[in-house]
Amino acid sequence: MIEKRAFKDLAHVDHEWLQARHHFSFGKYWDPARMGFGPIRVWNDDEINPHTGFPMHGHKDMEIITYVREGAITHRDNMGNEGRTEAGDVQVMSAGSGVMHSEYNLEGEQTKLFQIWIEPRAPGGDAHWNAKAFPKGQRSGQLEILASGFDADIESGALMIRADARLYGATLSKGTAIIHKIADGAHVYLVGSAGKLRINGEEVNARDALAIRDIASLDIEALSDSELVFVEAFETKH
Template identity: 80%
Template sequence: MIEKRTFKDLAHVNHEWLQARHHFSFGKYWDPARMGFGPIRVWNDDEIKPKTGFPMHGHQNMEIITYVREGAITHRDNMGNEGRTEAGDVQVMSAGTGVMHSEYNLEDEQTRLFQIWIEPRAPGGAPRWDAKAFPKGERAGQLEILASGFDEDISKGALKIGADARLYGATLSTGTRVEHRIADGAHVYLVGSAGQVEVNGEIVSARDSLAIRDISSLQIEAIEDAEFVFVEAWEPQN
């Protein structure tokens, strides 16, 4: 199963300072047919005006990943963490038993990002935050695991999350091909960030998405210079 959803078909909520597009039900956008994809609960495509952002607010029992597409986002939380994450880089937050945080665009330009929520492996646990630069040059032409809930990936430099999931990212030059074998039982959600790729015969432009199940592998080719990310996730085992 491969279900395509184009960017123009996403729900759009105008908050003036924030232009939010929702892949799944979130906030003011409610669609009982789109409550997530497996354990992937939220995928928001946000455009944040300069000198604005999300004031201090709370979460619990959710793994939250931010992939910055353009500009930068500055994070602060009640654990004493503060960090600025730039375009192409990733920050992760395990909300656990509860965390308060803010996310602001302190830049002079608009910030564009993907915000991804994944159900945790288990509720509770100490909240945590981390961020890391993933230089595009090092990721060019191949898939890289950016965040993971598995020790073997974390030991190789992936950011740690508390979910049975991996976040992959890649930049491909025109004509470059990559293949990814999908593990049994996985939900895969792929979103284009820039350019255009062909995935198993489906054309994915920037900010389009594919929901993928029961497919053994992904065959990805860049139609033009492109950047994309995808989550491969499994339902929590209770």
């Protein structure tokens, strides 16, 4: 199964300071047919105006990944963490049994990011936050694991999440083709960050998405200089 979800068809909520597009039900947008994809619960495409942001608020029992497309986001939380994540880089937060945090665009330009929520493999536990720079040159022409719930990936440099999932990213020059074998049973949700791609015969423009199940591999071709990210996630068996 491959289902394309074009950016123009995403739910759009105008908060004045925030232009939010929702791939799945979230906040004011409710669609019982769009409640998530496997353990992937939220994928928000946010544009945050300069010197605005999300004030201190709480979460629990969710793995929250922020991939910054343009600009930067500044995080603060009640654990004492503070950090600024720039374009191309990633921050992760395990909400655990509860955390309070804020996310602000303190820059003089708009910040554009993807916010991704994945259900944890188990509820509770201590909250955790981390961020890391991922130079785009290091994933030029190939996939890089940016965040993961698997020990081997974390030891190789991926940010840790407490979910049976991986976040991949790639930066591809025009004409580059790569193949990714999909693990058995995985839900894959892929979004183009920039440029234009052809994936298993489907054309994907910037901010378009593909929801993928029961497919053996991703056949990815860059039709222009492009970037993409995707989550490969597995249902946790309790």
